[in-house]
Structure formats: structure tokens, C-alpha cells
Amino acid sequence: MHHSKKHAFEPKIVAFVCTWCTYAGADLAGTSRLQYPANVRVLKFPCTGRIDPVFILRAFQKGADGVLVSGCHPGDCHYMAGNLHARRRFAAFRTLIEFVGVDLDRLEFSWVSAAEGGKWVEVVTELTNRILTMGPLEEFKALEAEECWSGKLDTPELQEAYNNI
Amino acid sequence: MNKSAQKLDVTPLVDESYCAAATQAIRCEATRLLTEGTVAAVIGYQAGRRKGTAMPTIVSSPEKAAELIFSSACVNNLALYLTKAKKEVRGKGRLAIVAKGCDMRALAGLIAESQVKRDELVIIGVACAGVYASGADRAAPLTNATIARKCRECVVHLPEGADLLAGSLPQQPMLTPLESQELARLEALTPAGRWAFWKEHFSRCVRCMACRQVCPFCYCEQCLCDRNRPQALESTPRPAGNMAWHIVRAMHLAGRCAGCAECERVCPMDIPLNLLNRKMAKELKELYGYEAGLQPQEKGPLAEYKDTDDQSFIK
Amino acid sequence: MPKTITEHNLRLLIDSLLKDRFRVVGPRLAGAMALYEPLAKGEELVLDQLPRRSAKEVFFPVCENILSFERTEAGLQVTDVDLSAMSETVLVGVRPCDAAAVPVLDEVFSWDYKDEFFLERRRKTTIIGMACTKSDDACFCSAVGLSPGETKGSDLFLTPLLGGGYGCQVLTDKGQQLLARYPKLFVDTVDARLAPLAGGTGDRLDLKRIKAWLDDNFESPLWNDIAERCAGCGACAFLCPACHCFDINDEGTTELGHRRKHWDACGFGKFTNHASGHNPRDLQNKRYRNRIMHKFKYYDDKFGQTLCTGCGRCIRHCPVGIDIAAILREIESRSQ
Structure with missing residues (x-):
């Protein structure tokens, strides 16, 4: 994959992170002046257990090319087991959206602790590079623009199609 | 297709005596329960006006119990009427319910989720040889050609754990597992192929919500898809919102769905919704060894965790 | 003299309309069912199935935008829908029960408030109805005062003939205009015998x-x-x-x-x-x-x-x- 051509676009990557570990980890990366791609938009949650799969779906629908979900390592959850519940939920959700036809390479999960600024940089950089080689996520964008036939207005494209009959 | 295979297609899977026996047993038990005052109402099936149809009925007097029937047209999962979405039915008092094996699994799920108390419910189980597919020709008997897809792979013909078992099971032929085959076919496609498949189906969805309304597990008083402040997913029947709705519904049913396939049966747009549920059931069995069964289980797979759960997908 | 049209010419009519930049909507296969959808060619028209959804969506879509808004530096911009961009449409192969509902809907959509979205589509649509020769035990049009040969709502009405083809009845100016536009596709027939219409559509209710x-x-x-x-x-x-x-x-x-x-x-x-x-x-x-x-x-x-x-x-x-x-x-x- 590393050898394939990169697309010329700025990927939009949404990161859903827990406030206790990964957010602090990302903060550490910043204060340590580590460089990582600016494509990632970080959204802070109390816990990975609070990150509803529908958020991930919504991110894809509203234009994200990749999504990252990141929180505390097992055993480190501020609320004892939020991340362990999340682990099962995301395992299930992955298989579901893969079954619907979403390429799982666009969805990443990681454990990044408050001390792992370096790992945060690594995860974000790798995901960004991967999305760069994959190109923009077109399926959801196209779907978003689609109307049911009866709600469509006459368009130049439609007239063009009629001309070609 | 050769001639003998065609012949096999029209061999009836059940005979009249099978339905008559189940009907008789249900009527007897319902009359007894209502006469003795053990229950306030019996939720069962009655014949519809059109030939070969049946519909749910809620019977409160012993005289009416004679209208109860069981046949291959008794497709509904009556567990729906026990949920808090149906307050008017629950308000009647103690209830008895007619349940096929798949309905029994839904009852077990509702009991596990503390929606129904087992000791407040009389379950009249029926030995079920299968029911009609939606859109099947009801003038024809139940055959290989008219049986519902879910019934071809049924493992709960006998609802064990019911208070009574009505009828007895005729000999069961092996039927081709069409749903598993379709699931395998989809799994073998590329992501783009699967996307195209679901996109076509979901774009026809008109959001009539029949899938939600007949589901025994869709008993939330405030459905996520009806929320508009904030709007979690688009409520308008456009392709984007439809896709999101069906993904969210499958996710909310993962580890809870009893596999009655009512969502798929009632869809007026013929969307094969049970494939999503089947897929999730299959994955959750592989991942956490969980399977919906006839007995209530303390916790569903997504309501608990183990330290040893797979996390190979997490960096 | 009564006009008739062969099935071949009916499909040809659809192709001609498409060439002339009409949107043609009619029963079309969608999986195992039929739906009223835009046809891409005459061949696609399904003649023997009642579509799963009714034809109302031609005038009253499942979902449509009625305005768009965007906040810009100049403030909130509201853009109305350009009603003139709605297509000239011919709705073909419509069952009597679907066609008859359209004038019923006219009442409510042009009552105290004139629903321009409905009415504009209505103005731009010509309806070619088609009599039913087949019914099932759920049909009850005769019970509510209509019939398998009901012409209410249609501009042109086709009735299947014994031996194939359709008898063609002109009911409105719109229908007449459509017929006049493609005169070669319709022929005069003297001895056209109508096929028997569907029975069992319910005894009249009071x-x-x-x-x-x-x-x-x-x-x-x-x-x-x-x-x-x-x-x-x-x-x-x-x-x-x-x-x-x-x-x-x-x-x-x-x-x-x-x-x-x-x-x-x-x-x-x-x-x-x-x-x-x-x-x-x-x-x-x-x-x-x-x-x-x-x-x-x-x-x-x-x-x-x-x-x-x-x-x-x-x-x-x-x-x-x-x-x-x-x-x-x-x-x-x-x-x-």
C-alpha cells in the first residue's frame, strides 16, 4: 500500500477520543512539539463508551474520508470498563458496516494513553497516509446528494440523457 | 430444473390435520384460561376475510375463543403485543399468548430485558412446521415454493419452555438454506458490490417504519430516528437517511434480535432486512459465542464484556 | 372512428416521448415487484402488474426539497425551488384506481392553500390510464363506486382488446394533444372488440x-x-x-x-x-x-x-x- 500513488487531496479525518487518555495523549504530542498531519479533527468524549456508533456513521455521511476512535488501554478506563464495553460494540459495528459495503481501511481504532504522544502521532500519520492512497470517500458523498426520483427536478444531465436515447 | 424437482416443489409440507389439531388445542386452552379467569385475554390468531390469511387477535371472552386458529398463514410474531409500545394490551391484566418457536425466542429476549415477567404470562406454544413467505400464493398449500425463507433454516420448530404445546410436528424435509446462501453470496462480494446491493434496496425505502413497528425489540418510547434536536440521522425518506436508519436499526438489534424476520416479511419494498440481522447474529456468535435461544439469558453480548475479548482490530 | 394502438406502438410511443424530452413514468420492474418509475425505454413498461406503490408520487414525491438555505457573508440566503424546472411528464399504464385518485387529491392541494409543488407537476403531466383485466381478492374498486374500466383522472384511456392491442379513448384536451402529436402510432379500427374487464372487485358499498x-x-x-x-x-x-x-x-x-x-x-x-x-x-x-x-x-x-x-x-x-x-x-x- 505504501507504494501506491497518493491522491492529491486533503483528507478529512474525524477522531473521536476519550478525554482521559487519548485526548491527553494528543495534547502531549502538541506540547512535545511532535509533528502530525493537520487533517485530523479531534472530538472529545468522556469515554469511548460514550461514542455511539451512529457518530461514526454521521461523520462518514457528513464528509469524513476516515474515522479514528481512540481511548484508554484496557484496565485504564476512568469509569472502570467503558472501553471494554466499547470494544465489543465497535467489533460488532465494524462487521456491520463492512457488510453494508464500507471499506474498513477507513475506520481505525486505537488505545492511546496520556503518556503516548508518540503513538498518537504514529496512528494519525498512518491513517492519514492510508486515506491519501485510498482517495476521497465518494460513496457517502454521492449518497448524500441523491434524491428519490420523484423529488428530482429536471436537470441538464437528465435532458442530456434523453438526447442520447 | 428437472421434472422430479418441480414435482417436489408442490408437495404440501403440512396437511389439514396438523393445523386442525393445533387449532383445537389452542381453543381448548384459551377457553379454559378465560373461563377460569386465569388470564384476562389471549393473544392469538384468527382467520382473515381473504382465503389463506390470518391476523392477530386479542380475545377476552371464552365465547370468542372459538375464533382462534392456527395455520401456515399465522405469520405474525405476537410478542409485539406484550411490549410497552402496546400499553392498551398490557393494561388488560394477565395475558396468554400463542407462540411459535421463533416468537418464543422473542419472548425469552423480552423476559431477559425485563420487559415481560415470565410468571405473569401463559405461553401456549405451537409446534410449527413453517409459515408462508410474504407474497406467497395463499391459494396454494405450504410447499417448498411458498414457505418463508426463515423457516427453511428453523431450529426451533418446537417452542420448549412453553406452558403447553399445541399440535404436533409433521415430518420435516430438508430444505435448501436460501438465506444462508444469500448471506454467503453477499459476504463474497467486494465492499463496492455490497454497497451497490444495499444502496439499491435502501433507496426504495419509504420509511413507513413497518420494520420498527412489528419488531418486539423496538419498544423504545423515543426512537433515535424520530429525534430532531439534535437529529442523529435524517428522518426524511432519502437514500442517505434510509441507509443510516437501517444501519442504526441493525446495530440496535445486534445481540437482541430473535430472528423472527418480521421486519423483512412486512417490508412493503421487499428489502431483505433479515440478512442484516442474520449477519450480526453470525458475527456475535463467532466473537462471543452468543446465540438467541428459547431460554432467557442474563445478558446480551453487547451488554457485557470479558477481559479476553478480541481486540486484534485495535491498534 | 375509435382509435386503437398496438402494444408495440405503445412502447414506441414511450420511446418517441423520450426522444421529445418528456419524462415518461410507468410501471417498471424493481426486483420482483413493479413500481411507477421513470422509464428509460418503451420495453421497460410492465403491463401485467399493479405497481406496489401508487402513482401519487408523480405529483406528491416521497420527499422533495421545498427550499434551501445557506449562511454566507451576506447573511442567510434562502433559495426557492425553481418550479419551471419540473419535467413535462407522461404517466403511462396507470391503473384506474391510481388515476382516479389524482382528481381527488386535486381538491385538497388546491383548496385554501394552493400547493404549487403538487399543482405544477399536475399541470405538466398527462395521464394515460389502462383498464384492468386482472384482479385479486384484495381489490375492491367496484365497492367504492369505481370499476376496472373507470376513466376518472385519465387524459387518455386504454382498454385491452381481444387479440392484443388497446382501444384508446380521449378524455381531455391534454389527451387529444398527445394523440395528435403522434398520429401514426394510433390507427382507426372499426371492429375492435374489448377484452373482458377484471371481475370480483367487490359489490357496491353504500x-x-x-x-x-x-x-x-x-x-x-x-x-x-x-x-x-x-x-x-x-x-x-x-x-x-x-x-x-x-x-x-x-x-x-x-x-x-x-x-x-x-x-x-x-x-x-x-x-x-x-x-x-x-x-x-x-x-x-x-x-x-x-x-x-x-x-x-x-x-x-x-x-x-x-x-x-x-x-x-x-x-x-x-x-x-x-x-x-x-x-x-x-x-x-x-x-x-
């Missing part, structure tokens, strides 16, 4: 008597008896050619979005839910009562028409087997 009973029985135990089983979905309303309730939703963000009009159904629990939390139709039987009352009493009170054409879709597809034809018979018998 809708006046039914309405009289409804006038007096807003509160009746019947409502609970028939509707306790209702699951509260919108399948009946959404498949119905005459149901026309809609909701309006703003979707998007405060920066950019659309106002959308889309189908709604009185069977939904949220349909009458007030902002206060109070719901005047708090139980399912009250919602179902509204469905019957609206179709056979309120609409009659207001517009002198019945909001049901007997297509039978709600009977065929009700998840819990509610049968409106049987309910009407029951009400008729109670009104003796």
Missing part, C-alpha cells in the same frame, strides 16, 4: 350509509375491536393512492441545509404529538379511527369525495392483516 354511521360513531367499541392489532406503521398510508399527509423538516446545519416535504402517516404515534407532550390520539385505535374517518367522512364533508379508490394495497401489505374492505362491510351492516 358509502352514504357508511358515512351516516361514521357521523354518529366517533366513540364506538368497534374502533378498538378492529384496531387494537394495528402495529402503528405507515405502510397503508404510504402505499395508498389517496393518502396525502406530509411533514416538513429542516435538515442540515444552521449554516447550510434544506427544507424538505415528505410523506407522513396518521398511524404513527408521533403524528399528533404536541410540543407539550400531550397526544390527543394517544392510543392506536384512535389513530386508526382517523384513517377511516378521514377517508369516508371528513373528506366527504369537505370535498364531497371519498378518499379511497379500492386499490387494495393497504389490505395486501398490512403487517397485521387489517382489511379495510371487511371493515367497511362491517360498518355498512351496523348502519342498517
